Amino acid sequence: MSVKLRYFAWVRERIGKPEETVDVPPGIATVAELMVWLGSRGEEYAYAFKNAKVIRAAIDQRHVRPDTAIKGAGEIAFFPPMTGG
Amino acid sequence: MKATVRLQREPLDAAVAAAELARGHEDIGALVTFTGICRGDENGKPIAALTLEHYPGMAEAEIERHVAEASERWPLLGVTVVHRYGRIVPGENIVLVATASSHRAAAFSAAEFLMDYLKTRAPFWKQVEMADGKSWVDARTIDDAAAERWSAPRRGREAAE
Numbered sequence: 357m358s359v360k361l362r363y364f365a366w367v368r369e370r371i372g373k374p375e376e377t378v379d380v381p382p383g384i385a386t387v388a389e390l391m392v393w394l395g396s397r398g399e400e401y402a403y404a405f406k407n408a409k410v411i412r413a414a415i416d417q418r419h420v421r422p423d424t425a426i427k428g429a430g431e432i433a434f435f436p437p438m439t440g441g
Numbered sequence: 442m443k444a445t446v447r448l449q450r451e452p453l454d455a456a457v458a459a460a461e462l463a464r465g466h467e468d469i470g471a472l473v474t475f476t477g478i479c480r481g482d483e484n485g486k487p488i489a490a491l492t493l494e495h496y497p498g499m500a501e502a503e504i505e506r507h508v509a510e511a512s513e514r515w516p517l518l519g520v521t522v523v524h525r526y527g528r529i530v531p532g533e534n535i536v537l538v539a540t541a542s543s544h545r546a547a548a549f550s551a552a553e554f555l556m557d558y559l560k561t562r563a564p565f566w567k568q569v570e571m572a573d574g575k576s577w578v579d580a581r582t583i584d585d586a587a588a589e590r591w592s593a594p595r596r597g598r599e600a601a602e
Binding site: 365419433435441 | 477493494495496498499500502503524535536556559560561562563564565566567568577578579580584
């Protein structure tokens with residue numbers, strides 16, 4: 357499955373790019389599993405996702421929980437807890 | 442209900458935005474405005490500026506969802522939310538929430554509700570610039586607690602919602 361990934365704030369800085377399109381291997385079904393797989397893609401990804409519990413995710417621009425299925429997602433974003441307002 | 446959600450890099454004149462909301466509406470009896478301002482210090486250390494990163498598209502959509510929810514909860518006549526992004530120096534406005542209603546209770550509550558959700562749910566991230574470099578601002582658990590109190594009586598809401 358091909359999906360567009362977007363990264364923000366320190367997740368973006370650690371990975372070194374704001375977005376990319378990746379081919380997700382079969383068997384990766386949830387947001388949490390996707391984070392584990394991404395964390396295995398290299399040093400910068402391991403650094404970005406080493407504390408995956410604090411990282412938030414959105415699918416197609418809506419907040420989702422780690423156990424959410426990624427099937428059918430067009431765009432998945434990863435970012436730290438928000439600090440706006 | 443008149444709803445305006447705007448993101449902008451440019452300076453934000455809170456008084457003008459609030460006046461626009463109320464103009465020509467004689468049914469409005471209460472107008473509450475909250476303005477978030479860039480402080481000159483973070484954890485007791487002086488700062489040069491804040492830089493706000495945001496998720497274009499989702500930021501607007503998320504704020505609009507909360508404005509819609511506020512208008513379901515309270516009898517509002519108008520809401521304006523303006524949030525800046527980019528570099529902001531101390532003393533400048535960061536965010537404005539203005540709520541209008543016939544009476545004050547709804548306007549006060551809705552403004553507080555919207556600010557609590559903006560803090561924890563709208564995809565913005567603050568980076569602080571100090572003399573010794575830049576760092577990302579940590580989320581505060583007190584903000585999570587403030588947002589959480591609004592969801593307590595609601596049924597069927599996902600934890601992530």
